[in-house]
Amino acid sequence: MQEPLTSFTEDVTATKRVIDSLDGPCVLVGHSHGGAIITEAGNDEHVKSLVYIAAHALDAGETEVSNGKRYPDTTPHGDIVKTADDYLYLNPADYARDFAADLPVAQAEFEAHEQMPTAASVFASEIPDPAWKIKPTFYLVAKADKIINPDLERMYAKRAHAKTVEIDGASHSAYESHPKDVAALIEQAAQQQGR
Structure with a gap:
């Protein structure tokens, strides 16, 4: 699913629309800003586990911007x-x-050349009730990520008590460059629920 990227609320609403269309339980997977989306949308009762792929797993009161200041990325701001x-x-x-x-x-x-612009406001949105506090969580750390500091990814994974996999040389595009590792982690999340 491609979220609209027009506001955090609209991104979460679009995700919930998909969840509501399902008959049974599901696993939510988020990459980058998508992690913030599943952190909020994951509170739905149909969601049985969460999988973060080089993604933000915010706590209440945090934003992607504030955590990025605590753990700076290595992307030049002029980019x-x-x-x-x-x-x-x-x-x-x-x-x-x-x-x-x-x-x-x-x-x-x-x-x-086909990337979708993202509303700057989404990066300053807060999560009122993070789902990773109550749902089984899985995390893939991209060890060569320049968009999200790998140490921030590790912090997210550790505090969520996530089953964690770290991939050497993986960029922020780890979901594409390491599809087998990503699929294996998603399968673990699904199998834990007996699905």
């Missing part, structure tokens, strides 16, 4: 472009280096 209406995206010339260093060049270049 982030802000539009006149307060949407953000990565400069396509820097995308491969910052977001997808372990993907084939042609794939990274394509993605650089």
Whole structure:
């Protein structure tokens, strides 16, 4: 599912719409900002476990911006472009280096030009009731991530008592560059629930 990226509330609403369309239990998987979305949407009774792939697992009172200041990433700030209406995206010339260093060049270049701008406001949104406090949690740390500091990813995983996998050389695009590791972690989350 592609969230709208227009506001945090609309992202969570879109996720809940999908959950509501399901007949049985499900596992929510989030990457990057998607982690914040599943942290909120995961409170739904149909959600049995959460899987974070190089993602934000915020606690109450935290934001992606505030945690990024505590654990700075290594992306040069000049690589982030802000539009006149307060949407953000990565400069396509820097995308491969910052977001997808372990993907084939042609794939990274394509993605650089098809990325969806994200409302800047989503990065300052707070989670009132984090689902990882009550749901089984799994986390993949991308050890070469330049978008989210790997130490921040480790902090998220540790405090959520997540079953954690760390991948050497994995960029922020770990879900694409290491699909077997990602699939295995999702399968673990699903099997724990007997599904």
